[in-house]
Each structure stands twice: as C-alpha cells, then as structure tokens.
Amino acid sequence: MKRQHHVVVIGGGTGGLCLAQALHKAGVSVAVYERSRTRTERLQGYRVHINPHGSQALHECLPADLWQRFVDTCGSSGGNFAFLTEQLDELLEIGDDLIGSADPASGHHSVSRITLHQVLSAGLDGILHYDKEFVRYERNSDGTVTCHFADGTTATGDIVVAADGGGSRVRQQYLPSAGRVDTGIVTVAGKFPLTDATRNLLPSRLVDGPNNILPKPGRFMFCAPHDLADGRNDETYDHDKVLFDNTTSYVMWAFAAGRSRFPANVSDVDGIGLRNTVGRMIEDWHPGLRTLVAGTPGEAVSLLPIRTSVPVKQWPTTNITLLGDAIHSMTPFGGIGANTALRDARLLSHNIIDAVQQDRDMLAAIADYERQMVEYGFAAVRSSLRNATQAVSEATIGRVMFKTILRVCSAVPMLKRKMFSDLGSSE
Structure with a gap:
C-alpha cells in the first residue's frame, strides 16, 4: 500500500503557489499557509518577465484552464529588446529571431504580478490559508513536522516546503548560516x-x-x-x-x-x-x-x-526543503528571480509526485531536487549579482x-x- 504524504507549503508567493497547483493537480495532499490576511493584501503591481523556464513550469504545473488564462491575460512587451545610451542612441537591438517562440509554453511573456498571483491562487479553495504567520516548526517522533503560527494554530505535514521569501523564517531556523546581504x-x-x-x-x-x-x-x-x-x-x-x-x-x-x-x-x-x-x-x-x-x-x-543570498554548501537532506527566494534570493538584474522559483516548483513537484505515485524514497527525491536547485539557483544568484554590480559600476573603462x-x-x-x-x- 502506497504511503500518503501531506505537503505543507509556507508562503503563498509565485513559487509556493505554483508548487501547490502541480501537487493538487496530481492528487497529492497539499496546504499553503500565507501570512497575508487577505488575497489582495500582498499584491505587487509591477510587470514581471516570464522566460522559457518559467513558461515551461507554468505550463506543466497549472491545470489546462489556468494555463490558458495565464496566456490570455499576458500583456505585450512590444517588439525587439534594445540596449541604448541615455540619449536613446541604439547600441544593439535583439529581435524575435533570438528570443521569440511560436509556442507559448517555451516563450517569453509579460505579465502583471497581480494577475499572475490571481491565476496561481485560483482553484485552491480549502488549500490556500491566509492570515497564517509562520513562527517556528518542531519535529515530531513519527517523523512529521508541525508548523506553529502567530495566531496559535498549527499545521502538521510529512514534508514542509519553505516558500516564504527572502526573509524566510523557516530558513532562519533550518539553515541559520544561509543569509542575505545588502x-x-x-x-x-x-x-x-x-x-x-x-x-x-x-x-x-x-x-x-x-x-x-x-x-x-x-x-x-x-x-x-x-x-x-x-x-x-x-x-x-x-x-x-x-x-x-x-x-x-x-x-x-x-x-x-x-x-x-x-x-x-x-x-x-x-x-x-x-x-x-x-x-x-x-x-x-x-x-x-x-x-x-x-x-x-x-x-x-x-x-x-x-x-542577494550568500551561497551555501549542500546541506543534509531532510523532509524540510526550500524554494525560490527562501533559499536563493537574487537581484532583479536579469529578470530571472521569479522564473527560477517557478523552475524550483516544477522540479520539486515532479520529484514529489513521482515518489508518491511510484512509492519511491521521498528523501531521495528531495535530495535530487536540492542538488539540482542549488546548482542552477546559485548560478542565477551569481549571474544576477554580476549584472547588478556591472550595471552601477563607477568604472569608466x-x-x-x-x-x-x-x-x-x-x-x-x-x-x-x-x-x-x-x-x-x-x-
């Protein structure tokens, strides 16, 4: 008989919600706990660029109707991407022949963060819980983990996923050496x-x-x-x-x-x-x-x-793991932060679903996710930090x-x- 697994996700941002959508679609028990009091409290109003990694993750993780809603509600980023001087003299223009794609699942998209959050939240009634500010977790003798919230309630899961952003309280308890710097x-x-x-x-x-x-x-x-x-x-x-x-x-x-x-x-x-x-x-x-x-x-x-996050060495795998900014927070220079979180959600959901459906070792599935995530996640951190440093460098040459x-x-x-x-x- 296959063991049942319940996944507790701390944080209802882009990565956490995408993970929940994928697990729910596959029939894996999941609950998301978000500290905001309402669905609209934490809405952020700027555009986000979804690159092919993000598109592939959303296409795979979302139910077909929500994927189509995402595609239908994307805005246009216009035409070619350009590098310009401050006088708008063109240095380089990059056309659709390099970044365009006829397939939305492997293309680039412009989306409002608000709309993306609305799409990712849809259909999660009874799964997405608001006004749940995470305080701490404790391990139980049966191997489960109980999360404690500021309102005195708790949630217990077989797997806990920290998706609570750059200031992650789960990370602070679980990996106290993994921090961020200004x-x-x-x-x-x-x-x-x-x-x-x-x-x-x-x-x-x-x-x-x-x-x-x-x-x-x-x-x-x-x-x-x-x-x-x-x-x-x-x-x-x-x-x-x-x-x-x-x-x-x-x-x-x-x-x-x-x-x-x-x-x-x-x-x-x-x-x-x-x-x-x-x-x-x-x-x-x-x-x-x-x-x-x-x-x-x-x-x-x-x-x-x-x-930006400080890179950390691989840690021993347990039934607590992390995704997105909770582990590899990066600068916005390059526009890959949200896409990397979506990539995390796609990989982690795939590994968890496979372990549940094939009755395989869950810790091995999480370890495989963490090994890959640390490699590409911190590569993105380094790339975005390099871009940021070069962008504001005072070096004329x-x-x-x-x-x-x-x-x-x-x-x-x-x-x-x-x-x-x-x-x-x-x-």
Missing part, C-alpha cells in the same frame, strides 16, 4: 500609464519594447512596456492605488545606482520624492526618459533596496568596453546570436 545598490521603480494621450509623449522606442539604458558609469535604467491595448487582463480586484492596478497599460521603469548617489534619507522619502530624486539624477538624459519618470504618478513609485562589445555584436549578426540566444535564461 548589495549597496538602490533601485527606484515606477509605472508610467499608457493611454491614448500619453503614448505620444514618449519616443516610440520606449513603447515598442524592453530597453536597457546604459548612461555614464554609476547609473543604470531598465524600462519595458506592459501593453493591454487589445483588452486583455480584464480580471482584477478594485483598489484605489495606481500601484495595484493591473487592468491598464503602462511602461515599467527602474533606475538603479549605488546608495551613495542617493540622499541619505532615501528610505524615508515618499513616491513623489523618489520620482523627483530620479528626475534630478537624469536631468541631462534624453527628454523622453525624463518624461517617462516625470509623468509617473507618485503612488506608482517604490523604493527597492537590492539584496568597463562601461566603455561593454558599449563597444554591444556595437560590435550589432555589426556582426553571428556574434550577436552567439552571445544573446539565451537572453533571460538562468543557465
């Missing part, structure tokens, strides 16, 4: 609303596709359209702040620099103050970029301190060399294909 980089992000009136205020390049802006050393900017002009993304929750709106089109932008370039009190500045601070820091840039920032509502501007490489790649198609065919991958 990179010293500060990012300010905002959403410029795209309407019939505002589209014409921006140069077409800023509306046509994603862009990396490479100014003089020490600063960096990324922007990308999330365009719903064809009426997609009509599922939403009412909310009175622009930050949480997922039914209108916008250009998402993020400006990054070392902390020393920002005011000392930047952490205490509101959205309007942050927007104005960035405006002063780009006052000699192209007017289109200045308009992008100045035209963003203050309530749609946020401060994002950049932290490095920035000049990188711009030269981009121009050479633009002139030599074969070299461009070799260097950028895996754009957005965590490999």
Whole structure:
C-alpha cells in the first residue's frame, strides 16, 4: 500500500503557489499557509518577465484552464529588446529571431504580478490559508513536522516546503548560516500609464519594447512596456492605488545606482520624492526618459533596496526543503528571480509526485531536487549579482568596453546570436 504524504507549503508567493497547483493537480495532499490576511493584501503591481523556464513550469504545473488564462491575460512587451545610451542612441537591438517562440509554453511573456498571483491562487479553495504567520516548526517522533503560527494554530505535514521569501523564517531556523546581504545598490521603480494621450509623449522606442539604458558609469535604467491595448487582463480586484492596478497599460521603469548617489534619507522619502530624486539624477538624459519618470504618478513609485543570498554548501537532506527566494534570493538584474522559483516548483513537484505515485524514497527525491536547485539557483544568484554590480559600476573603462562589445555584436549578426540566444535564461 502506497504511503500518503501531506505537503505543507509556507508562503503563498509565485513559487509556493505554483508548487501547490502541480501537487493538487496530481492528487497529492497539499496546504499553503500565507501570512497575508487577505488575497489582495500582498499584491505587487509591477510587470514581471516570464522566460522559457518559467513558461515551461507554468505550463506543466497549472491545470489546462489556468494555463490558458495565464496566456490570455499576458500583456505585450512590444517588439525587439534594445540596449541604448541615455540619449536613446541604439547600441544593439535583439529581435524575435533570438528570443521569440511560436509556442507559448517555451516563450517569453509579460505579465502583471497581480494577475499572475490571481491565476496561481485560483482553484485552491480549502488549500490556500491566509492570515497564517509562520513562527517556528518542531519535529515530531513519527517523523512529521508541525508548523506553529502567530495566531496559535498549527499545521502538521510529512514534508514542509519553505516558500516564504527572502526573509524566510523557516530558513532562519533550518539553515541559520544561509543569509542575505545588502548589495549597496538602490533601485527606484515606477509605472508610467499608457493611454491614448500619453503614448505620444514618449519616443516610440520606449513603447515598442524592453530597453536597457546604459548612461555614464554609476547609473543604470531598465524600462519595458506592459501593453493591454487589445483588452486583455480584464480580471482584477478594485483598489484605489495606481500601484495595484493591473487592468491598464503602462511602461515599467527602474533606475538603479549605488546608495551613495542617493540622499541619505532615501528610505524615508515618499513616491513623489523618489520620482523627483530620479528626475534630478537624469536631468541631462534624453527628454523622453525624463518624461517617462516625470509623468509617473507618485503612488506608482517604490523604493527597492537590492539584496542577494550568500551561497551555501549542500546541506543534509531532510523532509524540510526550500524554494525560490527562501533559499536563493537574487537581484532583479536579469529578470530571472521569479522564473527560477517557478523552475524550483516544477522540479520539486515532479520529484514529489513521482515518489508518491511510484512509492519511491521521498528523501531521495528531495535530495535530487536540492542538488539540482542549488546548482542552477546559485548560478542565477551569481549571474544576477554580476549584472547588478556591472550595471552601477563607477568604472569608466568597463562601461566603455561593454558599449563597444554591444556595437560590435550589432555589426556582426553571428556574434550577436552567439552571445544573446539565451537572453533571460538562468543557465
């Protein structure tokens, strides 16, 4: 007789919900415990890029109807991806021949984080529990693990998965040596609303596709359209702040620099103050970029301190494991954090389901997941940290060399294909 396994997932973010969807679809008992009090409390309003790893995970883990809902509610990122100077001079443009795919399950997608969370939460009634703030866990004599929550309730499982983000309390108890560090980089992000009136205020390049802006050393900017002009993304929750709106089109932008370039009190500045601070820091840039920032509502501007996980050595496998930011939190430079969490969910769910259905050793299944996850997960951490460090480096020669490489790649198609065919991958 096959042993029954109950999986307790701590954290209802992207990776945890994707894992729960896959396990539930396969008939494996699972429950998710999320500290937010309601479904809408922790919604984050910025665009997220889903790369082929993320697409493959969502396609495999979601029921067919939810996968189709994901595809139907994705926005358009426009056309080609470009590297530009702060005056919008083109350094390199990367077309669909390198990053496009006719198959949605292996393609790139632009999605509102709010909409993604709504899709991942759908159909989990009785499985997804809110207002459950994890406090600690304890091991029981029968091998199970009991999780304790701030409201005095508990949940016991045969397997516990920490999916509770970069500040994971499960990780702090289970792997206290695995921490995060501040990179010293500060990012300010905002959403410029795209309407019939505002589209014409921006140069077409800023509306046509994603862009990396490479100014003089020490600063960096990324922007990308999330365009719903064809009426997609009509599922939403009412909310009175622009930050949480997922039914209108916008250009998402993020400006990054070392902390020393920002005011000392930047952490205490509101959205309007942050927007104005960035405006002063780009006052000699192209007017289109200045308009992008100045035209963003203050309530749609946020401060994002950049932290990263410290790589850890492989630990002895138990029936407690981790996924996503709970173990390999990374910088947003490269756009692979959410995709790596989805990749974790796909691999872990596959291994758990296989162990349950084939009545195989569950610890061996978890060990195989952890071995692979640590390898690709921390490779992504290193890659994103390298990207972040280079993006805000004060070294003039490095920035000049990188711009030269981009121009050479633009002139030599074969070299461009070799260097950028895996754009957005965590490999």
